[in-house]
Amino acid sequence: MxxxxxxxxxxxxxxxxxxxxxxxxxxxxxxxxxxxxxxxxxxxxxxxxxxxxxxxxxxxxxxxxxxxxxxxxxxxxxxxxxxxxxxxxxETADGAAPADNAPNQLDGGPESALHLKRAISRLPGKQGQALMMRKFAGLEYAEIGTALNCSAESARASVYQAVKKLKKLRLDE
Amino acid sequence: MKTNRTATQVKASAPIDDRVLDAMIGQTRPRIERAMKILRRPQARVGVISSPLGRLLIAESDRGLAAIHFLFISGGERTLAMLRRKFDLIENDASARRIGAEIDRVFEGDFSATARPVDLSLVESDFQRRAYTSLRKVPPGAVITYHGLAATVGQPDSQRAIGNTMASNPIPIFVPCHRVIRSDGTIGNYGGGVDNKIKLLRAEGFEVGRDLRLPALAVMGHRRTGIFCRPDCSAARRVDPAKMLIFADAKCAGHAGLRACKLCKPA
Missing domain, CATH: 1.10.1740.10 (RNA polymerase sigma factor, region 2, helix turn helix motif)
Incomplete structure (x- = not known):
């Protein structure tokens, strides 16, 4: 410079x-x-x-x-x-064909990618966004806080809640 | 442990191939370019130079010189923020150095050194723009009073507003706000420090004394008639002081294309 x-x-x-x-x-x-x-x-x-x-x-x-x-x-x-x-x-998974005729591997059990994706989309907005920023984009909690206009602690809590809900969904099914 | 497992699973789920992303980015690019053609701010080349007046931040657009900031005076961040709102800034020291060379020439007595066009994009108000434009017509070797400049803008009672306008001049030196003085003959204030105002006025031929007054040699020039007089000439006293320029001496007035008064015969 x-x-x-x-x-x-x-x-x-x-x-x-x-x-x-x-x-x-x-x-x-x-x-x-x-x-x-x-x-x-x-x-x-x-x-x-x-x-x-x-x-x-x-x-x-x-x-x-x-x-x-x-x-x-x-x-x-x-x-x-x-x-x-x-x-x-x-709701097709990235690049995958819609699975409406036969339940295939993607649309199958609670472990599948598509299932997870649906579950994330069902999370409350802030939790879903925080989870994606943390787990997919790898942002720090402080950065997520800035992005979502909340404190770092709140961002951490949102991610925690999101993961907890996902876990619960999986156990339920 | 289960939390961790879920987290790991989220991370691993449905990875999106970089190639897919690149293809998508490639597809959006022409659309973004089209929109940017309308939105894009003009460019300005920015650099920092050392000059006889101290370190200066200089910004130049394609239309002309856009800003000069005395870096030893606070407010550099504000100037930069104003520039960013109007321009896309590119660091370019060569461009700044070229302008620095012109400032050096001012101190070598070159009267045409500050003639390059200016870009008044940073000026928001119409009044200020008119003030700067008419101030540019005050030649080197001459000064005008705040009152006089207000009159040339068409609002003879707004000398205070002219004072504020000069204080917020985005392009000092090239928009010569150092050539504006008080009606009582003292040189008044300067955004880049009074010392720098004295330096600039001296470079342009004025003998500024310790009392910050302009010298007795000064002559009054009338732009309408093209005549210059001694300050005590009976003809000079009759004309509107707002239309007068004060020249350092008869030589400067002659250089600006004025002729000597036949009554008072200034040297």
């Missing part, structure tokens, strides 16, 4: 976020469970992040900040869907 950096000239937006493209797309894919939705929200996340980038105070906060934008957009979309009463029946 040049001399100017000591007074905090931030890197250009594209440079700063380039390395996070994949993980944000992965997060959106897991959150929405739908390819088209994920791509829509990815575009929206990028554009919102670009517009708000000048308000970001420090580079350290970039990762949780962009997760926060993405998770807010996911929440907005879920709410809009609920309002419009649209049914989202697209």
């Amino acid at each position: 040049g001399r100017a950096y000591e007074i905090g000239i931030p890197p250009p937006f594209e440079e700063a976020v380039k390395s996070m493209e994949r993980e944000i797309m992965r997060f959106l894919m897991r959150s929405t469970g739908d390819r088209e939705d994920a791509m829509d929200l990815f575009q929206e996340t990028w554009i919102r992040a670009y517009r708000a980038y000048p308000t970001l105070q420090s580079e350290d906060g970039l990762r949780p900040w962009i997760y926060r934008i993405a998770s807010n957009l996911c929440r907005n979309r879920a709410r809009d869907r609920m309002r419009r009463g649209r049914v989202i029946a697209n």
Whole structure:
């Protein structure tokens, strides 16, 4: 970095976020469970992040900040869907065909990936998001707290509750 | 233990291939590019240089010089935040050094050194923009009073507002707010420190005394008639002081294209 950096000239937006493209797309894919939705929200996340980038105070906060934008957009979309009463029946596992004719390995027992996915989608919003950020994206609790606008402790509690509920669901079935 | 097992399972479930993600990102890219064409902020090259006036933060856009900040004065973060709102910043020391060389030329007595175009994007109000634009027409070797500048903007009673405008000048030196002084002849304040105002005025030919007053050699120039007089000339006293510029000496006035008054015959 040049001399100017000591007074905090931030890197250009594209440079700063380039390395996070994949993980944000992965997060959106897991959150929405739908390819088209994920791509829509990815575009929206990028554009919102670009517009708000000048308000970001420090580079350290970039990762949780962009997760926060993405998770807010996911929440907005879920709410809009609920309002419009649209049914989202697209529950195919990533890249797998819908298993409506024969119960196959994917749609089978409580140990399967699809089952788990459904279970996560049934969790309350904050718990589901916190769980995904922690377990899939590997964020620190403090970062999740920033992204979800709560304390690190609350984020930890959300993840704990989410895991507990999943465990209970599995035991029930 | 069971908690851990569930967590492990979550982690392992349905991994999404990086190639799938890359394909999806690739598909969204043209859409993002299209949107960005409209949204994208103009670029500004930013750098830090050392100058005879101290360390300066300099920002230049394609339209012209956008900001200069005296780094020893606080508020650098604020300037930077304002720049970020209007521009995408790129670090570029070469561009800053080019402008630094022009500032050096000011101190070598080059009167055309600060002629490069300026980009007033950081200026929010119309009044301020008009003030800066008409201030740019005050040539080196001349000064104007706060009152006089207010009059050229069309609001002769707003000298206080002019004072605030000069204090928040985003491009000092090139928008020459050091050429604005008080009506009583003292040089007044400066955003980059009074010492720097004195340095700049001296470089432009003014003999600023210890009492911070302008020298007795100064002549009054009238931009409308193109004539300059001694301050005590009877003709000079009749004209509107708001339309006067104060020149360091007769030479500076002559350099700006004015002729000497035939009544008081300034040297």
